[in-house]
Amino acid sequence: MKKDILNNRYYLYATEFFAGMAVMAVELGASRLLAPYFSSSQIVWTIIIGTIMIAMALGNIYGGRSADKDPNPDRLYRRLLVAAVWIAAIPVVGKYIILAISGVLILTVSTNFLILAAFFACMIIFVFPLFLLGTVTPSLVKYTIGSLNDSGKTVGTLGACNTIGSIIGTFLPTFVTIPAVGTSITFLIFSGILLLLGLLYFISKKTGKKACIVSAVLFVLCSVLGHSGSFAFWETNLAYEGESIYNYLQVKETDKSVILSTNVLFGVQSIKMKEDGLTGMYYDYALAAPLMADAPNKEKTEVLILGMGTGTYAHQCRKYFENMMVEGVEIDQKITDLAGIYFDLPEDVRVTTYDGRAYLQAIDNKYDVIMVDAYQDITIPFQMSSLEFFTLVKDHLKEDGVMVVNMNMKSDGEGGINVCLADTISEVFPNVYTVDVRGATNRELFASENANMLTLLSENRKQLRQKELTAMMERVEENLTVYESTGELLTDDKAPVEVLGMRVIDELIQDEIGYYKDIFKERGLKGLLEAV
8 A cells, every 4th residue: 555644643633733823823913914004902803803713614614525525635735835825925915905905995985994994804815815724624534534433532633733733823923923023924934834734745645746836936936025024115214113022113213203103004102303392292282290290399200101102201201390200111122122222211211011000000109190191093901991990090199199191082972982081080080181182183181189280280380491391381271171071981891992992083084085085986096096
């Protein structure tokens, strides 16, 4: 009897193991591929997991029927080759597909843009290769079960191999490959493993020569074209682009500033002004908090920043006020590293790599000012938006301390995200004021138990010596409004921040592209291209 590689069960178990590993690696890679365009919110994760489960279920059904109808294993390993090439092509074409889908949907839908865009992107980019990988288990069951006497043992072993591979495929990309070499090469690594499995099979069988050559050539081509993996491929002045365990990171330098963006291709997470003045952004408005906490008349003012970023607010506090003791909490160590390289974060500003809420639970210190700057578009940590969290913040404020919160999406409608956040804060603090940031979607909220916080702002503003800061504080004082609660509360048990934020994103998109959408409706694609 001719020796067959399929008689070696270890090879079949290896196929199952690496197929399971590849599925999870692609799933995690999918989240990173989508994050710069659609955020890394729970909604996006739900869509990724849901579409992948659909693909796997359909693959299981097809794989079982295919194996029963035609048990030729060549078909399975050809599918592995196709899956390998498809996954290798994702870094090359994935971002263009996402942008094309987004462009079409922006012009054609008015609501649920994020859900629809992420769903169609997942369906087009990821469903087919994972459908092919879903055929592996039922096919291998067909090839490994010799008799009904050991069918349970064989299926159990295959399942264990798949599960162990999935476990490793979960941890390896997150903690090793993505931080070390990036998302694009991570796709190529696991694609290469699948390719080797297929090539090994066909080489041992001495068949499928054409399929092997074509898949190998395509893989090499994808490796050459897709290894760089720049998400913002149209940018030419990026000082840094990379990934950490938590985020896609981008540092952009202009004539006037250095900007950090995280998990978005546009927008500002942190900024350093080269002329060392005010930023023109929400950080300037937040400088009212030290005045409200009577910082100019204190020997020492202690400030804690939850969501430190690269230290923009810390730098501003140190620049404009004396005797400021600033410390920050930032969950992403890579961002802190970038702060020292590109943003001149002072060495004596202590930054703790930790979750903001967990940090508050671990310390007993009290502060004059606590800034909560952990919200980014739809990506709002629910555990830092609840009644329990803001109560914890209040417990760490001094008697006349002030909390300032950057809410980065204006939403005044009933049940909007900012309404829910402000209502929740009003349940904890008796004095709450808000001010909109001019020319931006940000809104700053100030809260304190001290009823004299506005009086202190007015009195301390008059003592300022810096003209630009004085003018800014006048603007803040003139536009501050007392917040009146409507009774909406977010709690640890119920805080649907992603759904609430998604509504605002739909509104913002419609406001921004309404003009172009009208042109498209009236004059079609040609008219739109002419207008652009």
